Amino acid sequence: MQNLALPEEVLLSIDKPERYIGNEINAVYKDKNNIAVRFAMCFPDVYEIGMSHLGIAILYDMFNKFEDTWCERVYSPWPDLDKIMRVRKIPLFTMESQEPVRNMDFLGITIQYEMCYTNILQILDLSGIPLLASERTWDDPIVIGGGPCTSNPEPLYAFFDIFYIGEGETRYRRLLDLYKECRSKNVSRQDFLIEAAKIPGLYVPSCYETDYNEDGTIKEFRPLHEGVPGTVLKELVKDLDDTYYPEKPVVPFIRATQDRVVLEIMRGCIRGCRFCQAGQIYRPVRERSVEFLMDKAEKLMKNTGYEEISLSSLSSSDYSHIEELIDYLVKDCTDKKINIALPSLRIDKFSVDAMSKVQDIKKSSLTFAPEAGSQRMRDIINKGLTRDDILNGAILAFKGGWTRVKLYFMLGLPFEQDEDIRGIAELANDIAAAFYETVPKDQRVNGRVQIVASTSFFVPKPFTPFQWAPQNTAEQFIDKATKCKRFISEQLNQKVIKYNWHESDVSMLEGVLARGDRRLAPVILSVYKKGNIFDAWSEYYHHDNWLKAFEECGVDPTFYTTRERSDDEIFPWDFIDCGVTKRHLLNEWHKAQQGIVTDNCKDKCSGCGSARFDCGICVRR
Amino acid sequence: MKVRIKFTKYGVVKYIGHLDLMRYFQKAFRRTDIQMIYSKGFSPHMLMSFASPLGVGIEGYGEYFDVEVADSEDYTLIKDKLNVTMAEGIEILDVVLLPEGAGNAMASVEASDYELEFHKENPLSEELLDKFLKADSVIFVKELKSGPLPVNVKDLVYDIRLIKENVLFARVNSSSADNLRPAALLTALLSLEGKNLEDYPYHTLRREIYRKNGSGELVPMGDVND
Incomplete structure (x- = not known):
């Protein structure tokens, strides 16, 4: 019987002890005496969130296919356990062996959103690993970060030994081999890192230095060692049918956020929405074959026992074989009593038919993400969606029996005017009106239509055409949300429209960290020392501490958010080459200012720069 | 037909709550080829009745639940089919056929x-x-x-x-x-x-x-x- 890292009286005193016991179905256990490299893979948030992440599942499978490697999982202890671990000095442990993280050779941390940065320091601290990379020795694991936020890793530069830029499947083998070689030859940690910096896709922050201009912008960013490249090109998998994909993912005992089989059908997105970072950094679009997906779906359902399967991609309707795949799944899953979740589908005749087969129409709602209310603004953001597209989709849905519609919008987009905000209210109203025109009174299932319009505040992100855009202030955000609420209340059908909006404090901070530079590392350290963890959870978010930390560190947050950036400014993330060129992004920024739309990758190549990867949609045409 | 399943829950799995244990067994059945009987409707679920929920932290060596499987199943194979897909500490000890009209596990x-x-x-x-x-x-x-x-x-x-x-x-x-x-x-x-x-x-x-x-x-x- 396995020993647990936490004593019984601790496990019985905390919420959901199942988060910390491991032993789940399909968890991988190896004999540590036959292992050369021990890798702890961490999602720095609570277990239920971390266990829902496909990227970790893919890498866990890949590492454990390496015979010389044992990959284990680590998650953030919830604040109740965090307190106990600090008082009782219990070191952070991995799920599988329940051994201290500090015993591992590598600690890999996925960085999925800015609001988890303090949780990264929590992980290091509870593990007993020095927070600053510069203070670590061979007694500490190599701390490596990956995931979308590494498209601008600079605010975190001081805490990581290495960042992996791009998709994880390609370069880890080489890194592990280098590690084994260096350890056997007694190479210093620093020299190992310099060699690692020469592996494509790996960024070692201690091998670079930044100079600033008097106005605070970046003057120069340069490598400190010979052979270390000046730019880091992102890694990507060229053929998604010929790579790692887990057939036996770990099945948690506790209900995870994604409590289902997740089938990733493609990477990248053909639609260059100008606010969207994922739409740029995962280019070019690469699809998995329908045969590959059918095979994996079968095996995944059989090996996990999940009662639901979901398709994952940025825009599933753009997958070439979506109809064939869904028809197959609908037939197969109905037999097996398995539910199908079909998120991110464009609402058209096919998808409405498919959804009516797999969902309880009376209970479910349909989701549209027009992102902007007016056509003018949808053109600025290059959404590629007209008012007619949206209304026709809604009418189809109403004819299919749906009565609940969710609408997602953003406030604070560049060049926004009051008319664009009013457009949100008018669009919601038009959809409600379409319901009453489409569905005769005696056929209205739940009596009337329900529309939920939600707005989030736009935060400009690196590697998007809007990386030059000033972010709105917190006051502007609140003012806009108030206006939006008023415009909705002025609509004829306002009674059936519910309006939600999100907090603006977090958006400010997200904006600072997203486009931040190395001068933010002391701020993150300072706010962590003030006690902030789980910033992504509103009940634990302490905005005041962030404001104090900015002040103490002499950092002006508005430098990163509301400031106007010139076309030729050097950005902190410019040393990363994500495939899409800065020239293309700038061109898109200028087109946005003029409200000119750009074709999607299927219709016409826009010459973004990704063709040099020589794969996916760039070669299929 | 209905079968009554006797199982253990000891070691680290004693920290699993009752609702999660029910979900665990539903998934376990889906990992086998045992044909189950489901409720009707859009979210069909297996027809299970546990004798008595075991509190978190308590170990059980003689726990029971009833479940309905297709009449075509050979109930004597169910134990082995489940035991190949169990987490450590959960073991199927016995599977018996419930006679027609037997009271459900919980009520008995x-x-x-x-x-x-x-x-x-x-x-x-x-x-x-x-x-x-x-x-x-x-x-x-x-x-x-x-x-x-x-x-x-x-x-x-x-x-x-x-x-x-x-x-x-x-x-x-x-x-x-x-x-x-x-x-x-x-x-x-x-x-x-x-x-x-x-x-x-x-x-x-x-x-x-x-x-x-x-x-x-x-x-x-x-x-x-x-």
């Missing part, structure tokens, strides 16, 4: 065997047990919404003895009307010597669950005939 529960082990300081002794057996009544006060209700736990204990100097065995009433929790029994027992249960950490293990057969005798839940 009458009594349970517990083993209560004090793993730090031991308040148990033969003298203490003697006091319990000789007393006319041993009172535990239940706190109900309607107010405190004194219960004579002696009426709810079928058998009680020491099986090691620090391990108490007790067969107690577990029926829905008169269920006696092990903590209530221990609280009442220790009060005979003025001791407070909170001062004595202990482990709870449920060894077996019983129903009453046609002759009114207690028989293990897995003994389904008559």
Whole structure:
């Protein structure tokens, strides 16, 4: 019987002890005496969130296919356990062996959103690993970060030994081999890192230095060692049918956020929405074959026992074989009593038919993400969606029996005017009106239509055409949300429209960290020392501490958010080459200012720069 | 057809809550090729009935649930099919066919065997047990919404003895009307010597669950005939 890292009286005193016991179905256990490299893979948030992440599942499978490697999982202890671990000095442990993280050779941390940065320091601290990379020795694991936020890793530069830029499947083998070689030859940690910096896709922050201009912008960013490249090109998998994909993912005992089989059908997105970072950094679009997906779906359902399967991609309707795949799944899953979740589908005749087969129409709602209310603004953001597209989709849905519609919008987009905000209210109203025109009174299932319009505040992100855009202030955000609420209340059908909006404090901070530079590392350290963890959870978010930390560190947050950036400014993330060129992004920024739309990758190549990867949609045409 | 499944839940899986254990078994069945009977509707679920939920932290060596499988299944194969896909600590011990018209697992529960082990300081002794057996009544006060209700736990204990100097065995009433929790029994027992249960950490293990057969005798839940 396995020993647990936490004593019984601790496990019985905390919420959901199942988060910390491991032993789940399909968890991988190896004999540590036959292992050369021990890798702890961490999602720095609570277990239920971390266990829902496909990227970790893919890498866990890949590492454990390496015979010389044992990959284990680590998650953030919830604040109740965090307190106990600090008082009782219990070191952070991995799920599988329940051994201290500090015993591992590598600690890999996925960085999925800015609001988890303090949780990264929590992980290091509870593990007993020095927070600053510069203070670590061979007694500490190599701390490596990956995931979308590494498209601008600079605010975190001081805490990581290495960042992996791009998709994880390609370069880890080489890194592990280098590690084994260096350890056997007694190479210093620093020299190992310099060699690692020469592996494509790996960024070692201690091998670079930044100079600033008097106005605070970046003057120069340069490598400190010979052979270390000046730019880091992102890694990507060229053929998604010929790579790692887990057939036996770990099945948690506790209900995870994604409590289902997740089938990733493609990477990248053909639609260059100008606010969207994922739409740029995962280019070019690469699809998995329908045969590959059918095979994996079968095996995944059989090996996990999940009662639901979901398709994952940025825009599933753009997958070439979506109809064939869904028809197959609908037939197969109905037999097996398995539910199908079909998120991110464009609402058209096919998808409405498919959804009516797999969902309880009376209970479910349909989701549209027009992102902007007016056509003018949808053109600025290059959404590629007209008012007619949206209304026709809604009418189809109403004819299919749906009565609940969710609408997602953003406030604070560049060049926004009051008319664009009013457009949100008018669009919601038009959809409600379409319901009453489409569905005769005696056929209205739940009596009337329900529309939920939600707005989030736009935060400009690196590697998007809007990386030059000033972010709105917190006051502007609140003012806009108030206006939006008023415009909705002025609509004829306002009674059936519910309006939600999100907090603006977090958006400010997200904006600072997203486009931040190395001068933010002391701020993150300072706010962590003030006690902030789980910033992504509103009940634990302490905005005041962030404001104090900015002040103490002499950092002006508005430098990163509301400031106007010139076309030729050097950005902190410019040393990363994500495939899409800065020239293309700038061109898109200028087109946005003029409200000119750009074709999607299927219709016409826009010459973004990704063709040099020589794969996916760039070669299929 | 309905089968009754006897299983264990010990070791690290004792921290799994009851609802998660139900979900665990539903997934386990889906990992096998056993044909299950489902409820109707858009979210079909398996028709399962657990004898008695086991609290988080308590180990079970004789737990039961009933489940409906297709008539075409050979029920004698179910045990092996499930055991290849179990987490450590959960093991299928037996699968029996429920006769037509048998009461469901939960409604049939009458009594349970517990083993209560004090793993730090031991308040148990033969003298203490003697006091319990000789007393006319041993009172535990239940706190109900309607107010405190004194219960004579002696009426709810079928058998009680020491099986090691620090391990108490007790067969107690577990029926829905008169269920006696092990903590209530221990609280009442220790009060005979003025001791407070909170001062004595202990482990709870449920060894077996019983129903009453046609002759009114207690028989293990897995003994389904008559």
